[in-house]
Amino acid sequence: MTISRRRLLQTSAFAALAPVIGGTGSLSVIDAASAQSAAKGAEWRHALSLFGEIKYPAEFKRFDYVNPEAPKGGTVRQIAIGTFDNFNIAVAGVKGNIAGAVGLIYESLTTGSLDEVSTEYGLLAEAVSHPEDYSWVSYRLRANAKWHDGKPVTPEDVIFSLESFKKYHPQYSAYYRHVVKAEKVGEREIKFTFDAPGNRELPQIVGQLTVLPKHWWEGTNASGAKRDIGSTTLEVPLGSAAYRIRDFVPGRSVSVERVKDYWGRDLNVNVGRNNFDELRYEYFRDGTVALEAFKGDQVDWRTENSAKNWATAYDFPAVAEKRVVLEEFLNRSSGIMQGFALNIRRDKFKDPRVRRALNYAFDFEEMNKQIFFGQYKRISSYFDGTELASSGLPEGKELEILETVRAEVPPEVFTKPYTNPVGGSAENVRGNLREALQLFKEAGYEVRDRKLVNAKTGAPFELELLGEDPSFERVMLFFKPSLERLGIGVSVRTIDATQYENRLRTWDFDIVVSSWPESLSPGNEQREFWGSQAADMAGSRNIVGIKNPAIDKLIDRVIFTKDRNDLVAATKALDRVLLWNNFVVPQWTYNKVRTARWDRFGRPPEPPKYGQSGFPAIWWYDADKAAKIGKRS
Structure with a gap:
């Protein structure tokens, strides 16, 4: 299983098999399908684990590694290397340069915990069901899951997303190539049928599917032109997650802002997360320039990949004054x-x-x-x-x-x-x-x-x-x-x-x-x-x-x-x-992640076992610390 679908679309590649769309959406269909699933021992579950070891029970309140009282607010500025000219993740594998921040506006059916190995809990989906032979899986969407325009997330969105990734994204087409059929079998339920039984990872792989809004992609833009899911675009896309794109300068910067009325803010998997009001990514063509920008307090956080820089480049006054913190986090994941x-x-x-x-x-x-x-x-x-x-x-x-x-x-x-x-x-x-x-x-x-x-x-x-x-x-x-x-x-x-x-x-x-x-x-x-x-x-x-x-x-x-x-x-x-x-x-x-940060942020006392630093997902802006080290440049 890949480390995470959020690591900017690092998944897999090849031939597409178009799913079959069907179902009526009636309550009787849901009841019949559920009864059939139960008869085969495929009960509804709140989570999936590759080998059945699930830490958190169905009614858990939050993950252990978060601070449920973390304050909301503030901005964090981060570094991105290269450039971007595309917000359409469906074609990220073959066309254009995708903006990294765009992944933050979308959600998947499930989300992983950072203190377990290969365990996923419901995000867009509230429950999952599969038989003992892993020949298919069904996901039931949450009734309150919504896009940022207020419209509900539907089975049609899920099926559209699968079709789009399999058709246009070579890496995802391989990742999902064993899904030979996707169908709506209830008002909020989607069933995925696999090409063979026995592949215990496939139910979780389907859960990692990034869900796109069908109605938005099949609509028209401000100029009246029909949108094309198979082409690159810099039109700000519609999402469903805790963040949406606020503004951008093509190839230079992109900013996402926290959605104040986000539908999933109180979900147990989201408690203590998504604490920053704004996440800003500044693009640099050159790593040396990016380092100097960090030293000049133009960005707040830096992950250092150069041993030479780590040994020689951080001898500047803000480090000696403890306004900049250097810290390594063990990589166990x-x-x-x-x-x-x-x-x-x-x-x-x-x-x-x-x-x-x-x-x-x-x-x-x-x-x-x-x-x-x-x-x-x-x-x-x-x-x-x-x-x-x-x-x-x-x-x-x-x-x-x-x-x-x-x-x-x-x-x-x-x-x-x-x-x-x-x-x-x-x-x-x-x-x-x-x-x-x-x-x-x-x-x-x-x-x-x-x-x-x-x-x-x-x-x-x-x-x-x-x-x-x-x-x-x-x-x-x-x-x-x-x-x-x-x-x-x-x-x-x-x-x-x-x-x-x-x-x-x-x-x-x-x-x-x-x-x-x-x-x-x-x-x-x-x-x-x-x-x-x-x-x-x-x-x-x-x-x-x-x-x-x-x-x-x-x-x-x-x-x-x-x-x-x-x-x-x-x-x-x-x-x-x-x-x-x-x-x-x-x-x-090197088995540690080297980081440098301007000391404006708070975090839980212990990082999650498999989440390295956990930044920025479970960190927060600390106004008192920020006041002590002075204003940003």
Whole structure:
């Protein structure tokens, strides 16, 4: 399961199957469907958990980690990097640059808690029902759920949203591709039928659906033109959530304001949340400029992703005076793979020995020392930082799973624990480069006139390191000399966000830096990360272009697990096979989130276990603190 549908539309990609719309909406239909559900053991529930562990009972008052007395008011200014030219999230995967704040104006059927793993509670929906075989799920909408124009949220809105995402958004089309039928079966009830039983994650995935207003999208704008859900737009859209768009400057800033008469303000899942009157996002094309804006009190909060900045850039008076607070929050909610992603759609990267050779050329230890101040550790798993990461040799249930694909995976899966080459010294670097050259030789390359060439054709081995973030150039430039010592022709190119996105969508690259956040309960999104069907779908997260039958089988094994122990074993098996195919050159990770803030805010005493800082959702504006540190610039 993806970490959250709110992480700006990071879900999955591919073919759409149009749902069937039906039903009459009569009370007798609701009663008949409910009776039928009960007869099959599919009782109505207030929450769903992947493996049945639900912390909060049906009548709970609030989540434990919020402050129910948190004051409402104030503004928080945050940083966004890049630009935006679109408010239509239905096409965010393939058209335009979506404004990050737009996700705050919409709601889903359910919402997750931040102190549980893979548990969802009703938001737009008041109840959910599914049979023991997970072959379908029904959601019943709350009677008082309303759009900001006062009209009720309806089953028709839900079905329209599913159809739109499956048709126009490649990532969501994969995420929901197993929903083969969506139908209205009652005045406020929608039933989703799946293509096969046994996928326990699908009911929750449906609950994460972002619901869009059908009547608004099928209406006309101020100019009288019909709106098009398949096109980008900067018309402010209609939402249903605690916030709505207040104002914006295209590509520069966007602000959302708290809706004073928000229909869901008293829901138990919302108590202590949505405390700021305004959330403002200032867009910067360059991270260095954004940092200076923070220092100048032009923004209030900053998440720092640069080890160098964290070590050197926060020595300014406001920090010494305690007006700016530096704080790290432990990340318990996710793992990650981040690396140089090799586009194996291109012939030069098809041989796994070539891909492994590039890893031997990467001296992480020296890079960590020189430019990261020793803060990072090398990633050695696609699920790094979680109990799902493989280690040692496979055994027990994991080995049993791997035996089913033994003939289709690298033999090292069974004989050698995966490790990255270790650099950091002249001796290690020389040994690693010798090993890299040997692997290139085995793959059909040789060095001629100090250039690495194809032994048969004489074509030089060249590659481009492509990026969109100027601050990441130093990483690529650090990697470049090592590659050149092997005789590889290397170019480093940084382009703007729009060009970069277009090149990714058309798979027009050699190597890019990419990352794949992983939740504690992986599932259907793995198909979009590594599955064969996603490899050729524009906008998918299968950046590498993996088409591997064994990996497809292992992904299915992850999806159809029966319990937590089975999930852990299946995920470790998948992890091990991904690693030994050498699809990426793993980079680094840090298990804390570095933050800096102007000290104007209050928060609950303990952050939620799986919510990192919980900012800004459960924080609030503290007028007394703000008065002590002075006015904003």
